[in-house]
Amino acid sequence: MTASILRLDGVGKHYKLGGMAPYQTLRDSVAGFFSRKGADEADAQEKGKGFWALRNVSFELKEGEVLGIVGRNGAGKSTLLKLLSRITTPDEGEIRVRGRIGSLLEVGTGFHPELTGRENIYMNGVLLGMTHREVGRKFDEIVAFSGVEEFLDTPVKRYSSGMRVRLGFAVAAHLDPEILVIDEVLAVGDAEFQRKCLGRMNTVASEGRTVLFVSHQMEAIQSLCTRAIWLESGQMKLDGPASEVVSSYLTSTAQATVSGIGSREDRSGKGNLHITDLTIGDDAGRPPSTGRPATIVFSITAKEPVQVQEKLVARFSIRDNMDRIVALLTNESPGQDLVFDGSSGEARCTIPKLALMSGEYTADVSLWSNGYLEDKVNRALGFTVMAGDYFAHKTYQIGSFHVDQDWSSNC
Known part of the structure; x- marks a missing residue:
C-alpha cells in the first residue's frame, strides 16, 4: 500500500480586515504579557471581524499522486499552496509532510537584476532549496531548457519579461523535491513555452513524484492530474477523479454565470x-x-x-x-x-x-x-x-463535432 506523504486535518487560515495594528511601546508589550487572557479574548473578537480564506480543509496525498486544485478567484487556492509551502502558517488544523516540498508559486522570484543569468541560476536555485552542487550538476539542463544560452552572461535587467519567465521556470522545474507545488505557471509565456512547461510537468509526474497543481486551464488539469479538489469560498466542495471534478466545476461556473x-x-x-x-x-x-x-x-x-x-x-x-x-x-x-x-x-x-x-x-x-x-x-x-445520429447509420461519438465527408476507392 502506497504511503501517505502529505496530510491535512481541518486546516484553516484567517485574515483580519482593516488596517494594521497600532504601534505598541515596550510598556504596552510588558503589560500585554501579564494580561494574556484578555489579549486572547480580544483576538477572538477580532477574528469575528475578519474572514476565513480557508476553513476545514482535510485531505491526504499518496506518493506519486498528481492532484489538481480548481476554483474561482478568491476560492483559497493560492492560500492553500502558501500554507503547504510554509510561506504562512495555518490558524487552525494540522499539516503533516513527509519529505521536501518545492514550490513554483512565483516564477523568477529572487532574481537580482544586476547579476547575470548564470549567476542568477545559482542564486535562485539555492533560494528554492537546491544545494550549490545540485545546481552545478543540472546547470546545462537548466540553460538548455530556458533557451537563453546567448544571454547567459548578460545582466538579467536587460532580459525581456519572457526571457525572465523562461529562466525562472527552467530553474524551478529542475528541483527534485518529494512534493512539487505549482501555481498557475502556464499563465505566462508564449504557446511554445507553455507546451514545454506542460511537457516538463508530465515528466515530473511520470517520475513518481507527488504534485499539487493549481490552474485555470481545465485542459491542463485533466491532462496532468489523476485527482482534483474543487475549492469554493475557502472550503472543499468536491474531491474525486480529475475529469469528474472539472466537469462539475465547469457546469457550476456556467450555471452561475448564465442568466436571463x-x-x-x-x-x-x-x-x-x-x-x-x-x-x-x-x-x-x-x-x-x-x-x-x-x-x-x-x-x-x-x-x-x-x-x-x-x-x-x-x-x-x-x-x-x-x-x-x-x-x-x-x-x-x-x-x-x-x-x-x-x-x-x-x-x-x-x-x-x-x-x-x-x-x-x-x-x-x-x-x-x-x-x-x-x-x-x-x-x-x-x-x-442532445445525442443524435449525424449520419444516417453508425456514428462515432469522438471529438468535438462531426464533419461532412465523402469517401471513394480506386483499387
Missing part, C-alpha cells in the same frame, strides 16, 4: 440596441440535437427607435465544457445582411444539421451596428446538445 440575458449587467457596447432574449432549439422548441436542424434567435430592442436602417452583425461563439471556443456563428461568414429599422425585432440563424457532439455548452454573444459594438455578453447562454 435581458437583465444581465455585465455587458459592454454602446447600448442603444439591446439583446433582450436569446434561445437555441429545434423547430419544435426542444433542446438542440446532434444531426438535427437548430435555430438561434436573438431578440433585439432599441432604447430609441432607429431613424435610418442599420446593418447588423450578430455573433454567437460556442464554448465547450473545457471553456474552449469550438465554433463561431455569424452572418459575416456567408455574407448575409441583417437589417434593423424599428424599435424591436429578431435576428435568426438556422443550422440545417447541427454538427456538435452531445454535451454541455455555453455561448458568448455580441451585436454590432454599422461597425460599432452595440451589445456584448459573455457566457450569455448555457445549453445542452
